[in-house]
Amino acid sequence: MLYLIISYLILFAWLAWKKIDWALLLIIAFLPGYLIRFSVFNLPLTLLESMIIIVFVFWLIKFLKKNSFKRLWLKIKKTFFNYNRWVLLFLLVSALGIIISPNTREALGIWKAYFIEPAVFALVFIQVFQKDKLKKTWGKVSGALAFSGILVAGPAIVQKFTGWGITNPFWADEATRRVVSWYGFPNAIGLFLGPIIVWLSGYLVFQVFEFFKENKNKNKNKKSFLMILVLALIIPLLVLAVIFAKSEGALIGILAGVWFFLIFYPNKKLRLSVVIFTIVALCVFSAWPLSGNYVKNKMLLRDRSGQIRTEQWQETWQMLTNSPMNFVFGSGLSGYQEKVEPFHQKGIWLKDYNDPDWLRKVLYNPEYQKKFWQPTEIYQYPHNVILNFWTEIGLLGLITVFALLVIFIKNYFSLKNRENKIKYLILVAVVGQILVHGLVDVPYFKNDLSVFCWLVLAMSILVIKKEDRFIPKIKSKLN
DSSP: OHHHHHHHHHHHHHHHHHOHHHHHHHHHHTGGGGGSEEEETTEEEEHHHHHHHHHHHHHHHHHHHHSOHHHHHHHHHHHTGGGHHHHHHHHHHHHHHHHHOSOHHHHHHHHIIIIIHHHHHHHHHHHHHTTSOHHHHHHHHHHHHHHHHHHHHHHHHHHHHHOTTOOSHHHHSGGGOOOOTTSSSTHHHHHHHHHHHHHHHHHHHHHHHHHTTOSSOHHHHHHHHHHHHHHHHHHHHHHHHHHHHTOHHHHHHHHHHHHHHHHHSSOHHHHHHHHHHHHHHHHHHHHSHHHHHHHHHHHTTOSHHHHHHHHHHHHHHHHHHTOHHHHHHTTOTTOHHHHHGGGOOSEEEOOOTTOTTHHHHHHHOHHHHHHHEEEOOOOSSOSSHHHHHHHHHHHHHHHHHHHHHHHHHHHHHHOOSHHHHHHHHHHHHHHHHHHHHHTSSOSSSSHHHHHHHHHHHHHHHHHHHHHHHHHHHHHHHHO
């Protein structure tokens, strides 16, 4: 196996030297490559991080051949545009998580994989693709993401009908089957595919509108039609994989992200259609007898997973407020499980909100006790986007994340060019999906997810930089 990995990396290195843009796209296409793990001189590595390191080293060598280190530093400082100071602070604060962590070795690995390598990837990505036309870059990246999505969705769909590769007996059972694809747990599918589905759906809508504008150019029409057809085939497959994984948080996030994109898309007819459809859907849904109770339980976190999450958040809050040190600095990278253990409950009684006699039955009925007792484990993260960042990189780290989000949103309102604004709106919808799903899960602290988040940041910067080039041209024509 190691020889195959080495052979692949040699070929990848050759590609990175010859066509670094293709190598970057290959990294996006193989984001789940972090699951392929190996060691070199006792140094643990993944295929994904190996590709990122190779690309960065080759880009650095080529840059330093023509430029000085001073020029390199100036280039890096300008790369992240108006995010610069906050990106730097985010990386510095995350480094504090290593010092605070009770597990220094593991913390170093997480810092490298979830912060430094994704930032390095974004740096090289921006430097390489800022010279290309945004339209081409967007198409290439969307294609790479579509391939990556199929790479995960394909095995998941096969698992639904065969049970192949599902090691957990409960998930493997046909009656309660939840697919896991290449991952070890079902929610990983929703976490990865959810934002990709929103990205591709937004791009599909954009392509459809562009298709009807390009009547004069037959060649462009053919390309647009082919892109529309491919996206229309791929997106349902990705959605099916999320459904088969029973990742409800991801599905709600997808609906929220797509709805947000459509309602703000600069087309009055589309907006009106979305509003009408939303009203009709809500009326139909509310008329369905079982829907009201289902939605209420989900929204108020009264179902099984919701009650487990609530207990977990309470334990996390107790840990954070136990001391000023914990409140300010969190638990450190990879320190959450150890720090929260003193506050952890081994199990909870699942409350039946539909039974007013629930408490008495739990106290005195042994059968009822067995039915409603739910053992709980200490998860690696608190499963809430705010608490995730707070515990891992402290309160200041959480503030930097919030600042980056504010700048991200402000940049959207600074755009004037219609096409650029639509593409940026796709990114806003993607972030919306991540945040909605992140209310009950961990949408960043995973190798592929962290790189994807930095990819979104990089694409937003490319859109802004293209806008800055576009505005002076307009002004010069007017003058």
